Amino acid sequence: MPTTSKYNKPATRRKLSLWEKLYLFEIVRGLLTTFKHLFRPKFTRQYPEERWDPPASFRGRPVLVLEENGVERCVACGLCSRVCPPLAIEVRASETELLKERYPVVFEINMLRCIFCGFCEEVFPEEAIVMSKDYELAFTDPSQGIYGKDRLLTPKAQLKDRLDFLAKMRN
Amino acid sequence: MPKITIDGKEYEAQAGQTIIQVATDNGIELPHFCWHPALTVAGNCRMCLVEVDKIPKLQIACATVITDGMNVKVNSPAATKGREDVMEFLLINHPLDCPICDEAGQCKLQDYAFDHSRGVSRFVEEKTHKDKRVAFGPNVLFDGERCISCSRCIRFSQEVAEQPVLTFVNRGDHVTINAVPAESFDNNMSMNVIDICPVGALTSRDFRFKARVWDMSFSDSICPGCSRGCNVRVGVRNNEIMRLEPRNNPNVNEYWMCDYGRLSTYHAVNDERLAGPRMKDANSLQQPTDNDSAARRVAQELSKYKKEEVLILGSARMPIEDNFLMLKLAKEKFGKQHIPFIPHISGQDERKLLRADKLPNAMGATLMGLVADGHYQHVHGEKAANATVLELLRSRKIKAVFALAGNSLADAQLLEAFENVEFFATCSSNDNVTSRRADVVFSIAQWAERDGVFVNFEGWAQQLRPAVSTKYYMRGRDQMHMSRLDRFGSPYDKWARSNKRDAREAWRFVQLVAKELGSMSDHAQHWKYQHTEEVFDEIAATNPEFRGMSYEALGDMGMPVASNKNAIVQPKYEEVSQTSTMRVESVGSVIL
Numbered sequence: 001m002p003t004t005s006k007y008n009k010p011a012t013r014r015k016l017s018l019w020e021k022l023y024l025f026e027i028v029r030g031l032l033t034t035f036k037h038l039f040r041p042k043f044t045r046q047y048p049e050e051r052w053d054p055p056a057s058f059r060g061r062p063v064l065v066l067e068e069n070g071v072e073r074c075v076a077c078g079l080c081s082r083v084c085p086p087l088a089i090e091v092r093a094s095e096t097e098l099l100k101e102r103y104p105v106v107f108e109i110n111m112l113r114c115i116f117c118g119f120c121e122e123v124f125p126e127e128a129i130v131m132s133k134d135y136e137l138a139f140t141d142p143s144q145g146i147y148g149k150d151r152l153l154t155p156k157a158q159l160k161d162r163l164d165f166l167a168k169m170r171n
Numbered sequence: 172m173p174k175i176t177i178d179g180k181e182y183e184a185q186a187g188q189t190i191i192q193v194a195t196d197n198g199i200e201l202p203h204f205c206w207h208p209a210l211t212v213a214g215n216c217r218m219c220l221v222e223v224d225k226i227p228k229l230q231i232a233c234a235t236v237i238t239d240g241m242n243v244k245v246n247s248p249a250a251t252k253g254r255e256d257v258m259e260f261l262l263i264n265h266p267l268d269c270p271i272c273d274e275a276g277q278c279k280l281q282d283y284a285f286d287h288s289r290g291v292s293r294f295v296e297e298k299t300h301k302d303k304r305v306a307f308g309p310n311v312l313f314d315g316e317r318c319i320s321c322s323r324c325i326r327f328s329q330e331v332a333e334q335p336v337l338t339f340v341n342r343g344d345h346v347t348i349n350a351v352p353a354e355s356f357d358n359n360m361s362m363n364v365i366d367i368c369p370v371g372a373l374t375s376r377d378f379r380f381k382a383r384v385w386d387m388s389f390s391d392s393i394c395p396g397c398s399r400g401c402n403v404r405v406g407v408r409n410n411e412i413m414r415l416e417p418r419n420n421p422n423v424n425e426y427w428m429c430d431y432g433r434l435s436t437y438h439a440v441n442d443e444r445l446a447g448p449r450m451k452d453a454n455s456l457q458q459p460t461d462n463d464s465a466a467r468r469v470a471q472e473l474s475k476y477k478k479e480e481v482l483i484l485g486s487a488r489m490p491i492e493d494n495f496l497m498l499k500l501a502k503e504k505f506g507k508q509h510i511p512f513i514p515h516i517s518g519q520d521e522r523k524l525l526r527a528d529k530l531p532n533a534m535g536a537t538l539m540g541l542v543a544d545g546h547y548q549h550v551h552g553e554k555a556a557n558a559t560v561l562e563l564l565r566s567r568k569i570k571a572v573f574a575l576a577g578n579s580l581a582d583a584q585l586l587e588a589f590e591n592v593e594f595f596a597t598c599s600s601n602d603n604v605t606s607r608r609a610d611v612v613f614s615i616a617q618w619a620e621r622d623g624v625f626v627n628f629e630g631w632a633q634q635l636r637p638a639v640s641t642k643y644y645m646r647g648r649d650q651m652h653m654s655r656l657d658r659f660g661s662p663y664d665k666w667a668r669s670n671k672r673d674a675r676e677a678w679r680f681v682q683l684v685a686k687e688l689g690s691m692s693d694h695a696q697h698w699k700y701q702h703t704e705e706v707f708d709e710i711a712a713t714n715p716e717f718r719g720m721s722y723e724a725l726g727d728m729g730m731p732v733a734s735n736k737n738a739i740v741q742p743k744y745e746e747v748s749q750t751s752t753m754r755v756e757s758v759g760s761v762i763l
């Protein structure tokens with residue numbers, strides 16, 4: 001039994017005119033757009049000779065902040081590793097004579113797992129781990145994707161942009 | 172029996188109980204810091220405020236004795252506000268350094284800050300500063316700023332440890348805790364204060380910062396340090412034991428464990444383990460081998476000798492199941508009625524907890540029909556009448572030895588007497604003198620890697636449970652406890668790529684040897700055990716002491732053996748901060 005609901009009509013197609021069927025005008029119009037862009041300024045970048053400098057809000061590879069006195073800010077609380085959704089971070093703590101009492105003996109971020117969400121930066125109130133501007137992450141071997149303290153520690157001066165940005169966003 | 176009403180529901184109580192006791196007996200958790208069921212009531216934290224009808228002011232539930240018909244309101248607006256105010260006061264000078272605090276994740280202050288606090292502070296002034304990292308004795312460190320002055324540690328030192336050296340000094344917001352000058356809080360129970368401190372003011376020098384609470388799995392087991400058999404909880408991260416903490420068992424250890432057990436028993440699981448079975452080659456050098464060839468070699472060698480030239484040794488370090496099968500092997504294949512085990516008595520019985528008998532299962536082994544070797548039993552006293560292992564070895568009557576476990580050759584006399592032994596096979600979990608001397612050594616599971624039953628010196632049978640996985644016990648499959656890391660880690664994560672050892676229960680090797688020997692006689696059909704529990708079920712069916720027992724019946728608290736039916740004390744209240752760990756774990760699974 002055929003239904004007569006108004007939602008149930010067969011699809012109809014608009015009838016094309018002869019001019020539209022020929023399609024010639026549309027092709028010319030497309031080519032014109034292409035030609036116009038030949039004389040406009042170029043957007044393509046000659047990477048890697050020409051690099052892009054991201055803005056402060058960019059979330060690149062997470063790094064550890066190294067204070068001026070050569071000690072990492074991190075106290076190995078493990079909150080970043082706790083909050084990291086893909087479990088990319090491993091922290092192992094130990095005791096130090098410094099005022100901060102604990103420091104990370106092992107701090108590793110598995111960049112093959114990291115999803116650049118920035119939760120690790122957000123969870124820690126003192127900005128010990130922040131998102132850098134580094135977006136160049138290519139490995140020839142999976143084990144290179146695990147960044148240890150040697151590659152994570154970044155002097156505070158280099159992270160000024162991001163730290164200022166975070167301070168601004170907090171207030 | 173008096174009845175009281177808590178938040179509109181009526182509960183039966185006993186005369187003389189306090190409100191908090193009635194509440195906890197009925198499964199209601201009232202917030203509290205200073206009250207501990209095993210300590211006297213101090214009533215100084217004020218966290219347990221409740222409203223009681225006909226009393227104008229809020230009352231502390233831990234010190235208010237009930238009367239018949241009392242009407243208690245826990246969640247009334249006045250009581251809630253009272254607790255919120257107490258929390259605000261407690262947090263005024265608290266450093267809020269949870270990120271570096273070991274207690275975080277199982278801290279009462281943290282929990283109550285979520286449940287009973289407004290979450291804002293009106294205190295903008297400078298917080299007071301106090302001493303941090305003060306050593307209270309060799310094992311305990313104190314952080315004055317985190318202390319909330321509940322006095323639990325002070326009362327513990329006076330009432331349980333009976334070394335009253337901790338005390339409050341100063342007044343007001345300068346109050347802090349000192350060990351009496353020139354004395355240190357140095358006794359074998361000192362580390363229990365770390366567990367009862369409701370915050371992170373007292374920390375363990377041994378554990379400090381090794382792992383976060385939410386990264387560990389906690390499995391219930393038994394301390395193998397002495398014949399007391401304290402109930403413990405084993406904290407494991409990446410398949411390595413990080414710490415032990417006591418578990419309440421009113422029949423055995425109450426809420427406590429000794430420092431000796433806490434600090435000395437877990438290293439044997441983590442370190443210096445055998446990688447697998449080993450066998451001496453023609454040049455008398457130990458080489459790795461596989462279990463079947465090792466068992467075949469043991470069977471061949473043992474059957475070369477006359478039955479009376481073979482010595483079978485049990486071990487009170489091993490659960491009853493292993494000893495039961497070792498004795499069975501000795502009976503069936505070597506016609507022996509009893510086999511000896513070497514006791515290990517050192518020091519004196521302490522007034523609480525620690526025993527001189529350092530083997531966890533001497534009673535169990537005895538109940539299985541093993542005999543404690545006379546020489547070592549009476550090494551501090553008069554000598555035994557019958558021939559001891561040492562005498563047998565010295566008289567050169569023994570040519571071959573098959574031992575269940577234990578590092579017996581650490582004893583110089585025995586090592587020397589072993590010169591006369593032509594073939595020595597043993598089971599061992601660690602690399603030590605005994606395992607190096609052996610012609611064949613099987614690699615066996617440590618106490619934290621297996622099931623099994625220990626019987627303590629009072630005749631209390633208790634269950635070991637695996638906390639550390641081996642090649643044969645897997646967390647996911649064998650229903651072991653799993654931390655968040657175990658649950659979500661993959662073999663490609665370094666922190667999940669743990670060291671899974673090639674170690675099995677000792678009785679499996681006894682069974683292998685028996686099977687090899689069996690091909691020469693007709694007993695092979697008895698040796699078909701698949702799991703430790705089957706061995707235990709056979710023990711329960713054949714040994715009247717264990718009648719009616721099963722792993723399920725033993726449960727968390729154990730059972731007394733038949734000849735020793737002590738009145739069973741019913742556990743009432745579980746004073747642990749484990750709840751919050753569980754909460755962290757469950758939150759973890761929701762987020763992830």
Ligand code: SF4
Pocket residue numbers: 062080083084085086087088089109113114115116117118119120121
């Ligand atoms: S950015 Fe996100 S995924 Fe990457 S390490 Fe931080 S928390 Fe983990």
Ligand code: SF4
Pocket residue numbers: 317318319320321322323324325348367368369370372373
């Ligand atoms: S150190 Fe801990 S147990 Fe002792 S008074 Fe302070 S908070 Fe209480």
Ligand code: SF4
Pocket residue numbers: 394395396397398399400401424428429430431432433524525526
């Ligand atoms: S008393 Fe014995 S069983 Fe208890 S913790 Fe100490 S060593 Fe372990």
Ligand code: FES
Pocket residue numbers: 202203204205206213214215216217218219220231232233234
């Ligand atoms: S628990 Fe009642 S006053 Fe501390």
